[in-house]
Amino acid sequence: MNHDDLRYGNLKHMQTAWSETTPGVVHASWxxxxxxxxxxxxxxxxxxxxxxRDITCAECGATAVFDLHTAREHAKAITEKYEASGLLTSGETFRLREDAIKAIAPQAFKRRRAGDSWNAISSNFLMSTGAATGTDGTSIxxxxxxxxVIEGLSASELKEKY
Known part of the structure; x- marks a missing residue:
């Protein structure tokens, strides 16, 4: 997933692209x-x-229509206190945030493109991960x-139709 946050918001420099490794899939490239x-x-x-709107790769689409840096910052606000208390290392919190973005952003891209609301995406996430019904600390x-991450994606979503 994109770590170059200069890509988002710079759609005037984005190119739709194809790769041999994924025939028939349209990607984004900068x-x-x-x-x-x-x-x-x-x-x-x-x-x-x-x-x-031409992008069919969910990961590339998420990179193009969401500011992943904003999603990272929203997630960082949650993990900082665990890092500060010594419960998690800096590397662990970084991996948790990146794993969450890598899993959620492409799905959010597909679901938003299909017309789902952010509320539906949030509910689906909570139900599919067990976080909605879990009472243990890990689920929470x-x-x-x-x-x-979902809040960050919602806040930074491209405003035009994609």
Whole structure:
């Protein structure tokens, strides 16, 4: 998943692209060499012909239409106190946040494109992870991180139709 936060909000430099490794799937690229999901590009449309609505790769789509940095910051607000108290290391909290983004952002892209509301996406996340019904600390922690990521994605979503 994208770690280069300069990509989002810079859609005027985005190219829709294709990779040999995923025939028939349309990706996003900002370099023309690699897709946002890290696959090698074999062909890319010119920037002026590229639009997020053409992207079919959920990971590339999430990178294009959400500010993943905002999602990271929302999740970081949850994990900071666990890190400060010594319950988790810096590396562990980083991996938790990145894993949450990697799992949630592509699904949110697909669900938003299908017309689902953020409320439906949040409810689905809570039910599918057991965070809605779990009473143990781990379920609650996972739910908090996931909901923070979803809030960050919602707050930073591309405002135009995709």
């Amino acid at each position: 370099s023309g060499h690699l897709t946002a999901c890290g696959r090698p590009v074999i062909e890319a449309k010119p920037v002026y012909e590229s639009h997020p 922690f996972v739910g908090k991180i996931g909901m923070a």
